[in-house]
Amino acid sequence: MRLFAIADLHLPGGQDKPMAVFGDHWEGHFERISADWRARVAQEDVVLLPGDLSWAMSLEAAKEDLEAVFALPGQKVLLRGNHDYWWPSVSRLRALAPAGVWVLQNDALAFEGFVLAGSRGWQIPKAGKTCAQDEKIYKRELLRLELSLKDARKKAPDSPLICMLHYPPLLVDGQVSGFTQLLEAYAARACVYGHLHGEALRGAFNGVHNGILYKNASCDGLGFRLLELDATLLHPQSAAEEDLADAPQG
Numbered sequence: 001m002r003l004f005a006i007a008d009l010h011l012p013g014g015q016d017k018p019m020a021v022f023g024d025h026w027e028g029h030f031e032r033i034s035a036d037w038r039a040r041v042a043q044e045d046v047v048l049l050p051g052d053l054s055w056a057m058s059l060e061a062a063k064e065d066l067e068a069v070f071a072l073p074g075q076k077v078l079l080r081g082n083h084d085y086w087w088p089s090v091s092r093l094r095a096l097a098p099a100g101v102w103v104l105q106n107d108a109l110a111f112e113g114f115v116l117a118g119s120r121g122w123q124i125p126k127a128g129k130t131c132a133q134d135e136k137i138y139k140r141e142l143l144r145l146e147l148s149l150k151d152a153r154k155k156a157p158d159s160p161l162i163c164m165l166h167y168p169p170l171l172v173d174g175q176v177s178g179f180t181q182l183l184e185a186y187a188a189r190a191c192v193y194g195h196l197h198g199e200a201l202r203g204a205f206n207g208v209h210n211g212i213l214y215k216n217a218s219c220d221g222l223g224f225r226l227l228e229l230d231a232t233l234l235h236p237q238s239a240a241e242e243d244l245a246d247a248p249q250g
Contacts, residue, residue: 124167
């Protein structure tokens with residue numbers, strides 16, 4: 001099993017909302033994503049979708065977009081983004097999801113070889129620049145993420161923990177957040193996130209911070225190809241055994 005991620009598909013949701021208005025590079029973006037997806041993802045693989053799947057304003061309007069994604073190979077895990085206004089109650093969405101499609105909200109999912117936690121997240125507060133409403137949402141999202149992380153450790157205490165957020169938990173300016181502190185407290189191995197586009201991608205942190213790998217999975221930042229996470233994140237013991245086997249003997 002391999003693990004992939006791609007965020008911010010921004011499918012039209014029945015609206016006349018071509019993404020090419022954000023740049024020519026968005027022209028035919030879902031066709032390009034779909035071609036790469038079909039070429040690389042097998043049915044047993046898992047694809048993480050960290051939010052902003054559709055511009056739709058209702059579940060009915062989002063159905064065509066959802067069906068297009070569900071028809072692609074592999075297992076899929078959905079997470080809500082800030083533009084997913086179509087997202088109904090989690091129980092209703094889970095009831096509609098076909099086999100092999102999972103919805104992550106305030107809980108965790110245990111797969112073979114790893115456990116998955118996550119939440120939408122929010123903008124990282126900045127001293128003197130964050131309004132009271134944003135501070136309130138930020139604190140609420142921290143609570144939701146911790147619920148998910150606790151559930152992950154309850155379901156699979158010894159499995160590698162992978163997290164997905166929609167908003168970035170840290171940026172290249174090095175400012176840490178309550179999200180990074182929680183991920184460290186629960187010994188997450190990696191975190192994928194989206195939300196950033198265009199010039200904002202310059203602020204995306206891609207690398208290791210305090211032992212956790214952070215990767216931005218916004219589709220335009222990936223050139224409209226899926227991000228594949230290194231297999232050693234899921235099977236570190238196997239990787240160590242291979243290194244030992246390859247080491248000079250005697």
